[in-house]
Amino acid sequence: MIELDDVSIRYGRHEVISPMSLRIESGEFFTLLGPSGCGKTTILRAIAGFVPVASGRITVDGTDVTDFPAEKRNVGMVFQNYALFPHMTVTENVAFGLRVARRSGKEISRAVDAVLEATGIKQHAGKKPAELSGGQQQRVAVARSLVMGTQVLLFDEPLSNLDAKVREDMRHEIKRLQRDMGFTAVFVTHDQEEALSMSSRLLVINAGHAEQVGTARELYESPATPFVCQFVGAANEIGRNVARVLGLGAGKRHFIRPEHVTLAAAGDADSMQATVTDVDYLGSMTRLFLEVLGEPLQCLVLSGAAVRNLNIGQDVNLNLVCERILSFNEPP
Ligand SMILES: Nc1ncnc2c1ncn2[C@@H]1O[C@H](COP(=O)(O)OP(=O)(O)O)[C@@H](O)[C@H]1O
Ligand SMILES: [Mg+2]
Missing domain, CATH: 2.40.50.140 (Nucleic acid-binding proteins)
Incomplete structure (x- = not known):
């Protein structure tokens, strides 16, 4: 579970996120939806520990992580290009974090093996990222976080560079992976159709303000503000x-x-x-x-x-x- 309690965020003197409170349950597929520049990435970065908050607290599973550095938060970030090492095999990519953490060889191979199996990419273990499809690369990126014991994965517009058909396949791919593995997903997009089709609940953000939290149906059928009414679906x-x-x-x-x-x-x-x-x-x-x-x-x-x-x-x-x-x- 992730909780934001009255969190505001500033870049210099400029307040980009007004105080907002939010509770994301374990195992949820939660989406931050809003137009470009509204502050979605900033909120993700604050949860991950890359941006400090100006006020408020962030807790993960009951632990106050507000002052924790990124590596102590137990949340993983999945970037748009997946940020895989191109010269490493799938196995090496997934093992990388554990090697840096100086775990034993035996422990690493056991953990990597288990996560490759669970994410369904074991048969590609020896391949390099360039030999994989987009969906398989996405799985490697997710496996790399899960192998570290991460239960919260943050996705920052991972599909926005893909063309329409691939994009739709990838939506299902991510949803299935999240359902199978049971991690908590915090997903960012400016695409309302993507957001509606993927999420258990969504937060609509407008210029750094939380407009409304709800299921896709609640937002579409009972929007709380004119902004939500016009941004979620056509009106x-x-x-x-x-x-x-x-x-x-x-x-x-x-x-x-x-x-x-x-x-x-x-x-x-x-x-x-x-x-x-x-x-x-x-x-x-x-x-x-x-x-x-x-x-x-x-x-x-x-x-x-x-x-x-x-x-x-x-x-x-x-x-x-x-x-x-x-x-x-x-x-x-
Ligand atoms: N490092 C930064 N320094 C100053 N302003 C920033 C920085 N990053 C983002 N901003 C500003 O903060 C606002 C929110 O940005 P961002 O979170 O990237 O929006 P989104 O991800 O929703 O497109 C924008 O006005 C952006 O210009
Ligand atoms: Mg962004």
Whole structure:
């Protein structure tokens, strides 16, 4: 278990992380999600012991590690390029930390053997990193931390340099490895789809502030702030004119997700008239860019007969699924 208790972090005079408290349970796949520059890497580095905190405490499994150097914290960092030694074999890479710690040869070979077996890379033990796939390299990087007895692994955007297909395979790879090995993962990404698909829980960060902690479903269906609403998934902010027609409260901000804007039959008395301004065919789904009462609104629908022949400039009728409107007590 990792606990951050009122932790703030400064670079010089600049406070990049405002005081935040957070509790990550053992065995969780916990993700820090937020736009570039919001402070995700800084938080990871503070947990790892590479950056000092300005205030607050960090505990790992009940031990206050706030003043511990990185090597005493028992947390491992998995970097984007995996930082494997290219001239060493898999076995040598995994054994490296134990050699530096001056363990006996017998102990090293027993521990390395066990972790290579457990992480499923034993058959590649004699290969160099360049002879391995990305997924196998990832496993070596994880094995290298686990062999040291580390139960907490920190991942800083390990997938962000990969192309879409490999990336998706690697998500499953990391998830499976984490599930099989049972370590606690703290994963950083700015990619909301990656975050939603991988995590047991997530923290959304905005400019150094904790916005909301929750499961993917909680964040998506019940966002606590307009920022979370717009950063986790897509959301239309409902314009003044549409809000007035729907009788939505003034002085608040109202949002609706594109999949909750639906096309209606031509004669539907409750529907609103809209004009198609653009059509994005996405394969299984089609995104419609619409204009309603002079205000933009996006609609996401299955690519069926209803949208097959829609053209720019054409009029359609639409409904907003009112019970799915997300409202926030904040003046627009
Ligand atoms: N070593 C540093 N010195 C000063 N400012 C830094 C340093 N590292 C990061 N920052 C600043 O701290 C903020 C958070 O950075 P970072 O944690 O890297 O964000 P993220 O990982 O979410 O992209 C940014 O404004 C960044 O410019
Ligand atoms: Mg970063």
